[in-house]
Amino acid sequence: MRDKYFAQEVEEKWQKKWEADGAYRVTEDPAKPKYYLLEMLPYPSGRIHMGHVRNYSIGDVIARYRRMCGWNVLHPMGWDAFGLPAENAAIKHGRDPEEWTKSNIHYMRIQLKRLGYSYDWDREITSCNPDYYRWTQWLFLQFYKNGLAYKKAQKVNWCPSCMTVLANEQVVNGHCERCDARVTKRNLEQWFFRITDYAQRLLDNLETLTGWPEHVKTMQHNWIGRSEGMDIEFPLADIPGSLKVFTTRHDTLYGVTYVVIAPEHPAVEALISGKPNEAELRAFVADVIAQEDIERTSEETEKIGMFTGSYAINPVNGEKVPVWIGNYVLMEYGTGAVMGVPAHDQRDFELAKKYGLPIRVVIVPEGGSADMELAQAYEGPGVQVNSGPFDGMHTDQSRQAIADYVEARGHGRRAVHYRLRDWLISRQRFWGAPIPIVYCDACGEVPVPESDLPVLLPSGVKFMPTGQSPLVDCPEFVNTACPRCGGRARRETDTMDTFVCSSWYFLRYTSPHSKDGPWSRAAADYWMPVDQYIGGVEHAVMHLMYARFFTMALKDMGLVGVEEPFTRLLTQGMVLMGGSKMSKSKGNIVDPDDIVAKYGADTARLFTLFASPVERDMEWSDEGVEGCWRFMQRTWRLVGQIMEAKQVEAAADGPVEVAREVRRAAHSALKKVSADIAERYAFNTAIAAIMEFVNALYALKDQAMASQSGRKAVDEALELLILMMAPFAPHLAEELWEVTGHAGSVHDAAWPQVDESALEVSSVEIAVQVNGKVRDRIVVPADAHQEQAVAAALASERVAAAVAGKAVKKTVYVPGKLVNIVVG
């Protein structure tokens, strides 16, 4: 054995062997329990970063451990390959998006392979390949057929100078990031998925996801944002029609002093036209619409409004109330109209104060009165006043009573609204899966027949300096024949949101080469659901919600057998340097390539796992990496020194105590490591336990190697050590496995069993407390009874001094831990 561990050399050797042997290829095997382990697939941005290393190292520990425990483990990898950066590269550097993406994938695949993850690379998927996106398109068609895909108009950010749609992230302070022109809004007809149909199920099912972190479920819960209330019709006073408002506080219905609608509300036109200040009103509406939603809904933004000059009628008391337009009302939520109850809603209160609108109290708290002066809105419960037939009723009852009353008179009905909005999937982009729809002059909107899929992206297109999607200007793509009548038709030029591609990739992995469907039903039934999903918490809402929605919808269509895709979810923390997230702009990047080149893959893996618990953010530390590298070398030397010691004759027998200590160290480490991997995912403490074990072996080895019984114990200890290291440092473990004379791969070996008898001890050190304060430490037999332990404790000089002159009131004995003597 060489006296130094040459990581790069050894890692290359085993990576080649694993690949040649197809060591991590899997097939459906009904004889074994399956385990589907999945890490969120990366976007091929160019190079992997430490966040990827951390994510995949966590996954690889679980995958390798499960394999050793006898599970049939599916552990795949692929690429979320459509998206905006490829197009930016095309515009900025004239690169072909496909060429750019593929070369990134090529490089990143090499990087991942150098890290030695146990992926089944035969299952690699790439979402921008036609053999993948034809099925994304096929799934769109299934959603379309089932009424889950539809078109409607929606505002988008528009750069008037680039003549292109902008993503939110391309808008910087209301200006185009590229040309700095003021961004405007534009209405476009776009495709949506009807995720709101599933709002209640997405909400209800959260309770079944017992393997998900509570904070992620809470975020999804709040994102869905269910609220119960009433839709109430306020007839217009001057023109025909009515305004439907949504309220959760119909108990305050008699306190309405105005109605506010969103500037985008369809009634705005009728309400303001012909008014003396119409021009001013139009300017106001245009102004508010141009504001970002974020800005409009931010707490700092002042609540502003304008009277339309029109009135509506409160249906329960016939009062004429002014209709206002307000910046704080959103068309996307509820009905786009709310009733203004300044006495009992803080936002309404602020608007009323600002514009001098009347404030009428209709709910009086205990100790209050109907004519109380309000410094702010009172939003709590109380007794109804100024509320017609409901005066004197407590809000506990009035909520029901008023709802019944309004419904009985046909003024409105109980309603549930969700914050969740339908999923806008249209993107006015080139680098995405084309939406498989054509528009025919005669037949209208026609879905592309499944047999005509995929609708291929044209290749070799030129990106206009305007930034407009080349698909629009690509006649060979746009012009087509109508699948229904054969007449002239044009293709939809929008492509799909990349979140669509990543909402079903976990199903594709189960049978990635399937040609007659997006997946083989048998394979999906064998592997699904994903047993453990791992990724960043930034996907807690959108990606995870979309994937859940997809799986539910597909279940309803009879395409899959499960309703929830991910049984257990782990959200790993970020990799920080100097307290903030590693990023190019901050210049605090550590390139995984550099670490692998200097220390090897195992060290990179070991450090990212050891530095902090998986769910917490971790701070990068060059010295910490060095420490992990030293630990690997130290382990290597330990094995080398033991192998060398074997060359010397040993005494036939020696003290049994040394062998026992070696075995105790080995099996207590094994117990801790097994529990930390399987139950807690506490890889940092598992590694710490292995380090302690190595330290213990260093201390014991010389003595132990002197006798045959000691050598036997050391042999066992080394074997356990190597097996325990296998999930964390797979290359080092594999090499040591070979060096110590084992045949086959350590990764095919069975995870060892703890020998509880090796953990038994005859005596233990326990703490002695007096009134809860530690005064001494004593050694007692492991099976000592309370009287024995207390007697031994009182025999201690220090304890006696602390107890002296006081009466012992009580003693507490926790075997193996402590004695507490309570004196008074």
Add this chain to the structure above:
RNA sequence: GCCGGAGUGGCGGAAUGGCAGACGCAGGGGACUUAAAAUCCUCUGCCCGCGAGGGCGUGCGGGUUCGAGUCCCGCCUCCGGCACCA
């Protein structure tokens, strides 16, 4: 504002209600070396003390308990997510 998470040595962190600080880093001392690096051994929470020893310590204030980093109540700070959601 709402929701979630976190506050422990010089640093990353450890601790089923039971010896606070495992393990690692950094630092001190020693061995080896002509020397350095590497390695090995050893010390290392803070304060007082020559010492034996004593006191104080897990963001702050209370509480429960024989015993609280851990449980309960009330705050503070930081991080993340969402945010005028009617």
